[in-house]
Structure formats: structure tokens, C-alpha cells
Amino acid sequence: MENLLKVAMAQIAPIWLNKKATLQKIESCISDATKEGAELIVFGESLLPGYPFWLAHTEGASWDLKVNKEIHAHYVRNSIQIEAGELESICALAKEKKIAVYLGIMERPQDRGGHSIYCSLVYIDAGGMVQSVHRKLQPTYDERLTWAPGDGNGLRVHSLKQFTVGGLNCWENWMPLPRAALYGQGENLHIAVWPGSEHNTKDITRFIARESRSFVISVSSLMKHDDFPSDTPYLDKILEKAPKVLANGGSCIAGPDGEWLIEPVLHTEGLIYHTLDFNRVYEERQNFDAVGHYSRPDVTKLTVNRERQSTIALKDE
Numbered sequence: 001m002e003n004l005l006k007v008a009m010a011q012i013a014p015i016w017l018n019k020k021a022t023l024q025k026i027e028s029c030i031s032d033a034t035k036e037g038a039e040l041i042v043f044g045e046s047l048l049p050g051y052p053f054w055l056a057h058t059e060g061a062s063w064d065l066k067v068n069k070e071i072h073a074h075y076v077r078n079s080i081q082i083e084a085g086e087l088e089s090i091c092a093l094a095k096e097k098k099i100a101v102y103l104g105i106m107e108r109p110q111d112r113g114g115h116s117i118y119c120s121l122v123y124i125d126a127g128g129m130v131q132s133v134h135r136k137l138q139p140t141y142d143e144r145l146t147w148a149p150g151d152g153n154g155l156r157v158h159s160l161k162q163f164t165v166g167g168l169n170c171w172e173n174w175m176p177l178p179r180a181a182l183y184g185q186g187e188n189l190h191i192a193v194w195p196g197s198e199h200n201t202k203d204i205t206r207f208i209a210r211e212s213r214s215f216v217i218s219v220s221s222l223m224k225h226d227d228f229p230s231d232t233p234y235l236d237k238i239l240e241k242a243p244k245v246l247a248n249g250g251s252c253i254a255g256p257d258g259e260w261l262i263e264p265v266l267h268t269e270g271l272i273y274h275t276l277d278f279n280r281v282y283e284e285r286q287n288f289d290a291v292g293h294y295s296r297p298d299v300t301k302l303t304v305n306r307e308r309q310s311t312i313a314l315k316d317e
Contacts, residue, residue, distance in 0.1 A: 002161050002162050002278075003161070003162050003277060003278040003279055004161075004275055004276070004277055004278070005039055005040060005160065005161050005162075005163055005189075005275065005276045005278070006036075006037050006038050006039050006040075006273065006274075006275045006276075007038060007039070007040045007041070007042065007217060007253075007273070007274055007275075007276060008029075008033035008036070008038035008040070008041040008042070008271045008272065008273050009041075009042055009217060009219045009251045009253070009262075009271065009272040009273075009274075010026075010029045010033070010041055010042065010043045010044070010219065010271055011044070011219065011220060011221065011222060011249050011251040011265060011268065011269060011270065011271075011272060012025065012029060012043070012044075012047070012221060012222060012269055012270070013221060013222040013223050013224070013227040013247075013269065014047050014048065014049055014050040014221065014223075014227075015049070015229060016049065016050040016223070016227060016228050016229055016232065017049050017050050017074060017075060017078050017229070017232060018049055018078060018229060019048060019049040019078040019079070019080060019086070022047065022048050022049045022050070023048065023089060023090070026043060026047070026048065026090065026103065027089060027090065027093055029041065029043075029271060030090070030093050030094065030097060030099060030101065031093070031097065032271060033099065033271055033273075034097040034098070034099050036271070036273055038099060038271075038273060039098075039099060039100065039126070039160070039161070040099065040100045040101075040102070040160060040165070041099060041100075041101055041102075041271075042101075042102040042191055042193065042217055042219040043101075043102065043103045043104055043193070043219060043221075044104050044193050044194055044195060044196065044219050044220050044221035044251075045104040045119065045121070045169050045170050045193040045194050045195050045220075045221070046104050046105070046106055046119050046195060047103070047104045047105070047221050048080060048103065048104065048105040048106065049075075049078040049079065049080075049106060050106075050223075051195035051196070051221070051223070051247070052075065052142075052143065052145075052146045052147075053223060053238070053242065053246050054068075054071050054234070054238045055068075055142040055143070055145055055146065056142055056242075057237075057238055057240070057241040057242045058071070058234065058237055058238060060142050060145050060146075061142070061145060067234050067237060068145075070233055070234070071233050071234060071238075072146055074233050075106070075117065075146060076108060076115065076117055078106075079105075079106040079107060079108040079117045080105045080106060080107055080108065081107075081108050081109070081110065081114070082107065082109070082122070082130065082133065083109070083110045083111075084110075087103075087105075087122065087124070087130065090103065090124060091124055091128040091129065091130065092128055093128075094124045094125070094126060094127075094128045095126070095127055095128025096128075098126045099126055100123070100124065100125050100126045100158075100160055100165075101122075101123070101124040102121060102122070102123055102165075102167055102191050102193065102219075103121070103122045103124065104119070104120070104121055104122075104169065104193045105120050105121075105122055106118070106119060106120070106147075107119075107120035107122075107133065107135065109135075111308065111310050112148070112309075112310060112311070113311070116148040117146070117147060117148065118135040118136065118147060118148050118150050119135070119136040119139060119143070119147050119150070119169055119170075120133050120134060120135045120136070120150070120154070120169075121133075121134045121136075121154065121167050121168070121169050121191075121193055122134075123156075123158055123165075123167070125158065125160075126160075131156070131158050132153075132154045132156040132158065133153070133154050134150070134153070134154025134155065134156070134167065134168070134169070135149075135150025135151060135153070135154060136149070136150050136169040136170070136172060137149060137150050137151070137152070137172055137175070137178060138171075138172070138175075140170060140171045151305075151307070151308060151309040152181070152304055152305045152306045152307070153306050153307065153308040153309075155178060155181045155182065155304055155306060156185070156306070157182055157185040157186060157187045160189070161278070162278040163188060163189040163215075163276070163278055164185070164186040164187050164188050164189065165187065165188075165189040165190075165191060166182035166185065166187040166189075166190060166191065167182075167190065167191030167192065167193065168182070168190075168191075168192060168193075169193055170192075170193065170194050170195065170200070173192045173204050173208060174204060177302060179208065179211070179212070180290070180291070180302050181302060181304045183212050183214075183290055183291045184291045184302065184304075187212070187214060188212075188213075188214045188215065188256075188278075188281045189214060189215045189216075189217070189276070190208055190209075190212060190214050190215070190216045190217070191217050191219070192204070192205065192208065192216060192217065192218040192219070193218075193219050193220075194218060194219065194220040194221070194250070195220065195221055195223075195247055196220040196221045196222055196223055196246070196247020196248060196249060196250065197220060197247050197248050197249070197250050198220075198248065198249070198250030198252075198264040198266060199250075200218075200220065200250060201218040201220060201250040201251070201252055201264055202250065202252075202264050204218075205218040205252050205253075205254045206254045206258045206259070206260070207258070208254075209254035209255060209256060209257070209258045210254075210257070210258030211290060212256075212290060213256045213257075213281065213284040213285050213288055213289060213290070214256055214281060215253065215254070215255060215256060215261075215276050215280070215281070216253065216254045217253050218250070218251060218252050218253070218264075219251045220247065220249050220250045220251050221247055221249075222247055222248065222249050222267075222269055223245075223246040223247040224244060224245045224246065224247075225239055225242070225244050245267075248266050248267050249264070249265055249266050249267060249268060249269075250264040250265070250266060251264065251265050251272055252264040252265065253274050253276075255280055255284075256280050256281050256283070256284035256285075257280075257284050261274055261276075262274055
């Protein structure tokens with residue numbers, strides 16, 4: 001039925017800072033999800049190849065510190081260049097299995113020189129095509145020591161059966177204007193991706209659902225001491241001050257009335273499934289629609305710049 005959409009939340013840990021091994025784990029999850037009939041699978045923020053947990057535990061803001069430089073270089077080497085085909089296996093699998101994918105990656109884009117990295121949320125449709133790459137607008141706090149700020153190019157929505165789906169990275173979900181940019185394009189299924197932990201997801205997930213009268217899927221990753229590969233640079237130094245659990249999950253789904261469909265799931269690795277009924281969107285928009293009958297565009301209106309930013313514009317003869 002076109003009004004029903006079965007979704008899978010992949011609450012997993014990466015093979016930290018190992019893009020090849022993490023890609024294999026992601027592919028396995030996609031295959032498993034399709035066996036259960038999932039039509040959309042969502043992975044957490046920066047899952048491929050992992051979140052920069054070391055920054056909070058290795059004097060991340062210290063100037064010219066060798067440990068931070070070397071881990072950063074390792075991080076960049078394990079980030080993803082989409083232009084070089086490093087997501088082709090995921091795209092081919094999505095096409096083969098006829099499943100849409102939202103995937104959080106660390107992107108090393110050639111259009112920004114190929115040396116800086118961006119926290120990007122990639123949407124791959126069920127035909128295996130990359131339809132949008134949303135680079136996080138503003139890295140949060142210590143993330144700015146290793147991630148670059150993105151642009152508005154990826155503030156886009158996509159049709160998926162009767163749904164219109166869009167997504168944001170982590171604390172972008174607290175930013176009213178990026179949310180409004182997606183609402184205004186007709187979003188009714190909001191994807192919020194996180195590095196992990198229910199303190200991020202437990203409040204904002206239900207708030208966005210109630211504000212937008214949309215379904216909201218929040219997907220978090222997991223990370224504990226045992227999830228760090230033994231060959232991680234400066235592993236002893238990272239773990240010396242790091243808590244035993246760095247990310248405890250918290251993946252969840254709220255309905256268009258703001259009530260839980262799946263409450264935050266903690267400390268459990270695997271795929272979490274739920275079937276969404278689009279009719280619930282129309283039911284809840286009856287009394288409130290933030291960009292429709294309850295809006296006043298003659299008074300307040302948002303302008304969105306979706307131009308992909310670059311430092312050069314080449315004009316060859």
C-alpha cells in the first residue's frame with residue numbers, strides 16, 4: 001500500500017575510523033533490512049567511518065599537538081570521496097534491493113579541494129542514485145576542530161511512496177530555520193541523525209514531530225571502549241580519559257501527534273523496524289500546519305540559499 005512505509009533504524013557502532021570495514025557492515029545491514037521488507041533504512045551521523053570522539057579526551061583544542069594532527073590525518077584518509085566512487089557499492093546494493101538509504105558520512109569533497117572534511121547526510125534512492133548530500137551547516141562545539149562548515153545545497157526533500165522525506169544532522173535539528181526550510185518543501189517524514197545517546201533524541205524528536213505534524217525518525221550510533229579497533233592511532237591515550245560508554249544509542253520514532261511510536265532504545269545494537277501510515281499526517285495537519293493553513297507568508301518568509309559553495313568558479317576556454 002502506498003500510504004504505508006516500513007522503515008529500519010540501524011543502531012550500530014562503526015568499525016571506528018576504518019571506512020572499508022564500516023562499509024561492509026553497512027552493506028550487511030542493508031541486506032538484512034530488505035529481508036524484513038524495509039523500504040527505507042537510516043544510519044547515524046558520521047557513522048562512516050565514525051565520530052571524532054578523541055577531541056574531548058586528547059586536549060583537542062591544543063595548538064600544534066602531534067596526537068591531534070596524526071589522528072586527524074588518519075580520519076581524513078578514512079573519509080569518503082563520493083566523486084571517486086566510494087559509495088558505489090552502497091548505491092548498487094540499494095538499487096538491487098530496492099531500498100532507500102539515509103547514511104551519515106564524513107565527506108572529503110573534491111569541490112572544496114579534497115583536504116577538509118564535512119559531516120554529510122547522504123540520501124540514496126531505491127534506484128541507487130545519490131539524490132542529495134547535505135553538509136552539516138554548523139559543526140557543534142569541538143567538532144569544529146576537525147569538521148568544516150557546510151552549505152545549504154543539501155536542504156532538499158525527496159518523494160518516497162506517499163511521503164516527502166528530508167533530514168538534518170544532529171544539533172541542526174535544534175535550528176528553527178533549517179527545519180522550516182524542509183517543512184516549506186513539503187516534508188512530512190523527518191530524518192534526524194545523531195552520533196549517539198538519548199540525551200540528544202529524547203526531547204527534540206517529539207518536539208519536531210509535534211511542531212511539524214510529521215513523522216520523525218531519530219537514529220543514533222553506539223560506541224564503547226570495545227568498539228575501538230586495536231590499531232587505532234593513540235588508542236591508549238584516547239581511552240585513558242574516555243568513559244566506558246561514549247554513545248548509548250537512543251534511536252526512536254515519534255508520530256505526527258508528537259507521541260512515541262518507538263521510545264529511545266538504549267545499549268542495543270541492531271535493526272529496529274516500524275511501519276508508518278501516511279494517513280496520520282493528514283489527520284494531524286487538520287488543526288495545525290506550520291507552512292500551510294497556519295502560516296502567514298505575508299508577514300514572515302524564509303529565503304534559502306541552496307547554491308553549492310566553492311572557493312573557485314572555473315571558466316575554461
